[in-house]
Every structure is written in structure tokens, then in C-alpha cells.
Amino acid sequence: MPLPKRTMAEPYKIKVVEPLRMTTRDYREEKIREAGYNTFLLRSEDVYIDLLTDSGTSAMSDNQWAGMMLGDEAYAGSRNFYNLERAVREIYGFRYVVPTHQGRAAEHITSQLRIRPGQYVPMNMYFTTTREHVERAGGIFYDCIIDEAHDPANPHPFKGNVDLAKLDRLLAQVGREGIAYLSIAPCVNMAGGQPFSMANLREVAGWATRHRIPIIFDATRAVENAYFIQQREPGYKDKPVREILREMMSYGEGCTMSSKKDNLVNIGGFIATDNEEFFTRAKEMVVVFEGLHTYGGLAGRDMEAIARGIYEMVDDAYIASRVRQVEYLGDRLLEAGIPIVVPIGGHAVFVDARRFLPHIPQEEFPAQALAAALYVDSGVRAMERGIVSAGRDPKTGDHRRPKLELVRLTIPRRVYTNLHMDVVAESCIALYEERDKIRGLRMVYEPKELRFFQARFEPIVP
């Protein structure tokens, strides 16, 4: 992927600043103990650089903030809803839009409407909330991602690709009626932010059409995926990201969306589709769980910010700068010999805790322990993406043991500078040099659902 020789600076300047708070190591040791060694339970004011998530943490533009003042807070038919609808139609290409308060609400409604109990939902790997809603609707998750995605050291440029042989195998087993839809995610989060290629998507769409099984995207990070297609896939070098995104979405019947990612806002989501019947039923259901179908749990001003964010996200200079900042951090870690998932993903750098801490067995939560140690070292907040996030198998009740045991350093959009990335890299390097001192954890409180959010731990003292 050739980068221009000259430095490419951020395509924006800073108009408002938010001071950061620095703390001492002693203070952070106390805070992480109080938080049960779970970075989700820290107070944000005790964090220096917050790389917990890129979800809802974006900096909005002056244009989006100006839009917030134009909120039409009518209960029904707000002007901002129509602006959102127009943005989705123009940029994603889907005709019908149902707003929701965030992505998981869109997943809830979609799963309830589109899955009959016992049906399978093939996904390219899984996402926590997506799979949870599939299972709550009686569906069965089926992983159809290529094997390379499960290997953090494999440099395949499109590790988000679907393995068609896996789809064929499932189809042979359960037949067309046994599959509700294909849930395809761009820049697969749990694989390390890895994109699929357009060629693969085209093949998947061909398969889906042949067997009359719809594709419903989890479109959360579709723009970042479009950027990787532009950079890596033959034939797309000179195409604007906006066109690539439109082509990607054209292969699906619709999508669920968490606007808190690509759309550059702090809250929001939607369902978008070309299927009129699905739209009609989603409108009926959104009223029960979210609000009227022209606001779906959002204020008018929030819909306006999403609408404007949708146009901003497809600016080629913006998306290049966003993904390159992630690469900048990843490259610094690679240079220092720190094991990370390669290729570097679109929204985060994933540190491979298995290789970083080979002396800690997976039952002692190495990624959880590493995220806690990083916070103590520098006040940088990351999160676990490994055995804790994977949860338990609903049938056997045992831990799911994912091959990937990762710490995610997630970069918010337009928030930090590359000097912040340097601070993060230096902290990771310091920990790597003293990695033998990091010890495993024992889980002392385990929530039943999505346990990683609220689980508590204690260090194992030898």
C-alpha cells in the first residue's frame, strides 16, 4: 500500500479542547483494584488517554454542532428525520430507514423479526451484541469467516472474508429454510478490525441470491472497510470511498447500524432496508421498544448530527487520516517487537496477549490482566477481547475459549493526536520489557449476560 512520501496531517484543525487529567501510579493502582481489574468499571475522570472504544467517542465537527441547534423536537415527522433518511438513501443507498437509539436496538428488532427459533444465522466471526440478539430470538450463530481470521499472525489482506465452503456445508446440513439470513460485518471487530474484499462480497452475494437467502449487513464500520478496499483491492484505487461504500451496500437487502462508530456521533443507530415488508414490521416494533418510527429513541438534534456525520464520513481525506492514525500506533508497536494482530485493523490495534504473556494460561484471563497493567502503568484505558468477552456456551455452560486473546487499543475518531499515540506506544513497550511481572486474574463476580462489561477480578497471588 504506497503512502505518499510527504506527511499527511489531519484534514481538520482544533477549535475546542477538553483538558486531560494526569494521575499517579499509586492512585491508579487503587482505582483499578476498586474497579475489580475491569477497565469498564473505571471512572472516565481517572483515565488519561481513553482507548476503551471508538463507540460514541468521536469528536463532532462544527457543522454537526451547528446542526444540533437545528433540532426539530417534534414528536412526529421531525425535519431532522427526513434529513437522516435522505443521507442514508444517498450514501448507503437503502430506501427505508428506521432510527433507533443505538446499534443493538436495531439488532434486537431485526433478530426478532427475521429469525424463527432454530434457524441459523451465519456471520463472519461474531460481535457480542449481534450474537446475543440472534440467540435471544432463538437463532443459532454459525461462524463462516475464513480460517485465516482466527490466526492473529496471518497477514491476509482481507481477513474479514467469508468462507463459501463453510456456507455450503451449513446449507447441506440445514437447507435454505434453516438459514434466516447472512449477517455480514465490515471491518470485523473481533478479528481485529479486518475488512472483507469486494470480490469476496460479490461471491457471497451470488451465493445468497442463488439460494434466496438475504444479506443483512452489520454496517457499523463499513466506511473503514471501503477505505481498505480502495487501498488494497485491484480496480478500486481511483474510486472515491463514497462509491465503494455504495457498491458494498448494494449487495445487501438492508443493514443494522451503530451510528456511534462510522457516523461520527455520540449516540444513535438505525435499520435501513429496501425490503418494504421488513420496513413495515420494523416500524411497528420500534414503537414498542424505542419510540415513534420518525425518532426511534433519538432527539431531533441527534438525528441531525447523524445525517451530517454520514456525509462527512465518506470524505476521502478524513477516512485516510483516521485509518492511518491507527496504522501509526500499530507500526510503532511492531517496530518494538510487540505481538499485535496483523494486518493492522481500521479502528484499533489489537495486542496479542497470548504471545505477550505466554506465562499466563487463558483461564487466568491474560488479556484482562494486560489491560489492567496498562492502566496502572500510564492511565491508558484499553479493553479485553478474549475469553471474558466470548462468554459461556449456552449449551454446556463452559467458557468459550476463543483462539484470539486480545487487548484492544481503540482509537476514537478525530479525538487524539499522534503524540498521544506515542505515549500509548511507550507504555506498551515499557510493559513488554517487564512482562514477566504481570500476573493472572481470578474472576470473583460474573454477570449472566455480556459478562465482560461488569465482571470483577482479583490478582492471583502465588
Ligand SMILES: *Cc1c(COP(=O)(O)O)cnc(C)c1O
Ligand atoms: C458497536 C457495535 C454494535 C452494537 O452497537 P451499539 O451502538 O453499541 O449498540 C454492533 N455491531 C458491531 C460490529 C459493533 O461494533
